[in-house]
Amino acid sequence: MKLLKVYKWALLFFSVQIVIFFINNTIGKNAFDITLSNLEEMILLIPPIFIIMGLMDTWVPKETLIRYMGHGSGATGLLIAFTLGTVAAGPLYVAFPMGTLLLKKGAKLSNVIFFLGVWSSTKLPIVLFEAASLGVNFTLIHIAITIPLYILIAFYIEKSVSKEAISLIVANAN
Amino acid sequence: MVSSFLYSLAGILLLVSFIKDKSKTKKSIIIAWKSFEKLLPTVLAMMLFIGITLSVLNQSVITTLIGSKSGVLGAIIALIMGSIVTIPSFVAFPLGGALLKAGAGYMQVAALVSTIMAVGFVTLPAEIKYFNKDIAIKRIVLSFMICVVFTAVIGMVM
Numbered sequence: 001m002k003l004l005k006v007y008k009w010a011l012l013f014f015s016v017q018i019v020i021f022f023i024n025n026t027i028g029k030n031a032f033d034i035t036l037s038n039l040e041e042m043i044l045l046i047p048p049i050f051i052i053m054g055l056m057d058t059w060v061p062k063e064t065l066i067r068y069m070g071h072g073s074g075a076t077g078l079l080i081a082f083t084l085g086t087v088a089a090g091p092l093y094v095a096f097p098m099g100t101l102l103l104k105k106g107a108k109l110s111n112v113i114f115f116l117g118v119w120s121s122t123k124l125p126i127v128l129f130e131a132a133s134l135g136v137n138f139t140l141i142h143i144a145i146t147i148p149l150y151i152l153i154a155f156y157i158e159k160s161v162s163k164e165a166i167s168l169i170v171a172n173a174n
Numbered sequence: 175m176v177s178s179f180l181y182s183l184a185g186i187l188l189l190v191s192f193i194k195d196k197s198k199t200k201k202s203i204i205i206a207w208k209s210f211e212k213l214l215p216t217v218l219a220m221m222l223f224i225g226i227t228l229s230v231l232n233q234s235v236i237t238t239l240i241g242s243k244s245g246v247l248g249a250i251i252a253l254i255m256g257s258i259v260t261i262p263s264f265v266a267f268p269l270g271g272a273l274l275k276a277g278a279g280y281m282q283v284a285a286l287v288s289t290i291m292a293v294g295f296v297t298l299p300a301e302i303k304y305f306n307k308d309i310a311i312k313r314i315v316l317s318f319m320i321c322v323v324f325t326a327v328i329g330m331v332m
């Protein structure tokens with residue numbers, strides 16, 4: 001019953017696909033194929049990322065992370081957040097558990113938000129791909145505009161969120 | 175290539191960890207599995223939803239909506255479409271490139287690809303689950319505004 005509740009949306013969309021298939025075979029089959037190929041990509045990418053995350057969780061001491069990404073880490077913290085976000089691979093939703101892990105280890109919220117921003121705009125493998133498909137100028141403008149603005153919103157969100165709210169997120173992560 | 179690099183890295187780290195401390199390694203794997211379990215329902219629902227969307231909206235429909243003559247309205251449509259769906263970037267960029275060739279404008283393509291990557295309404299439930307409603311909504315709304323700025327700049331210079 002609990003499982004049914006957790007997967008209710010997946011079941012609903014799956015039923016919609018079946019209904020579409022009976023109305024129009026081609027579109028239905030297409031929908032199913034696209035779903036399958038996207039899932040395949042995720043199943044391939046997620047295990048190593050999550051294993052690395054699990055290892056980080058048990059091996060990286062909290063003190064180290066606080067020193068490099070916590071309060072008072074300043075530009076170093078931003079630089080590390082930038083590097084983590086740039087070398088990453090995978091869609092943004094993979095970064096959410098990583099962000100919570102960083103918070104749990106004592107990283108500043110602004111560094112975590114900046115990390116998410118970098119992840120969603122300038123991942124290294126993706127930048128090369130972007131330049132190839134849409135041009136170098138397009139890509140440079142994309143980076144030049146998004147990075148400074150993400151730093152701004154990172155500081156704004158950090159300021160607007162209470163310490164209690166962050167402790168609650170950390171408590172839920174365990 | 176990216177995935178083989180990640181697998182090698184994870185494999186080496188796992189091996190080193192296992193040699194140093196078996197119980198810590200076991201704990202790491204349990205943590206990894208739990209994060210995966212937490213993410214799976216949202217991801218499954220999202221993939222099925224995207225499958226439906228992309229099969230119904232084929233390339234010719236998309237080009238009509240956001241062609242280079244569609245102007246600001248086309249850019250707004252692209253911003254909204256991109257905010258709803260989240261597709262892998264290596265699908266999004268070639269799609270953007272194909273749309274450019276098929277007659278879409280740079281401004282509309284900028285709107286589409288930037289929001290596809292940064293703004294995800296379908297992944298909002300997962301983001302709320304990992305952070306909280308306040309942070310997730312602020313981040314999504316502000317990221318959307320960044321995409322609007324980027325779209326406007328591309329519209330002016332390209």
